[in-house]
Amino acid sequence: MSFIIRKALFTDVTAIVQLERAHVDDELSGSDNQLHAHSFTKSEVGQLINQHWFMVAEVQGQIIGYVMAARWSFFSAQPLYRHIIQKIKFAELAGQALSTTNSCQYGPVWIQESKRGQGVFAALVSELKKQVNTSFPFMVTYVAADNARSLAAHQQKAAMTQIDQFRFEQRDYCLLATSTADVIS
Template sequence: MQLKIADFHDIDGIFALHSKYQIDTILEEDKKDGFVTTAFSKEQLSDIIEKEQGIFVAIEEGEIVAYVMSASWQYWSPWPIFAVMMEDLPHLIFQSQTLSVHNSYQYGPVCVDKRVRGSGVLEKLFDFALERMQQKYPILVTFINKINHRSYEAHTRKIGLKVIAEFAFNGNAYYELAFDTSKRVGKGVDNDTTE
């Protein structure tokens, strides 16, 4: 499996995986196994690649099987849910630090194809993205819809994200979570290579 920072050639593969698991387009029977809340267009994917180098992908047999998005709060600010989260940052504390747009970034969405779930790809891709984002930020922040049990379990139990708050937006309830970017969860990650 190859891990890499996405480039423009990866957009179609990312979009195909995203569309398969996005809450508005996911098959109803797959929803119980996790979903992506935020919708993206190909233009928005191109934008995050160009401005932030903020999509990290896992490729198996030439196909994108997982992605992690990570970017500055400034990048995410046009989306209403992220604007609400940004506004609340000064009221949140993680590891004795008050959060801000300067010491934290928004992690996610994250998507792992169901055929590779449980294989360790999430942990490897998480660490790969974390190594790059740690160069700019000491704290990762994200949110998970309370009805997305699979994502909650994967991120709290497997990876170790900590719930720091709860909030409501647009009729949905969310956990807000944080992680210290100096830590790692996986072992033996081979970056930019084939395993």
């Protein structure tokens, strides 16, 4: 499969919001029917595109995946992210202390199910790291501890390292970080 990775454009907002809604619906249909992040509004996606980092994967004009990163201030009103921000104050990666000033929140990332396992994830994250690297040396994310496939993808295809574990609203999570200089080809 041939695909391109590019920066999201404001004209992509409607398609991204539809994909985000489908992604949230998929997560809610899981075994525990819990979701601790929220689905982005058109306004929020527009803000992410214009003020943060948002990459899309495209095949023949159709968006088949996306990944984004944002400054911590974008997420700071949400309880889960406030909890993560507190955890970061005591975290480090490769001997370097992490903070809200030297890292950003990475994710979510979503790939159309039929396109998974074809290099889209690694290509999206690699391009995102290149874009973020000029502003932050680190990206931090969280993955549900029971999501073995996502953990493996982040560790193997995005060069992410587990730096902590935490529990939030009766669900366990792994806190992961990566250097934006670590681009996997």
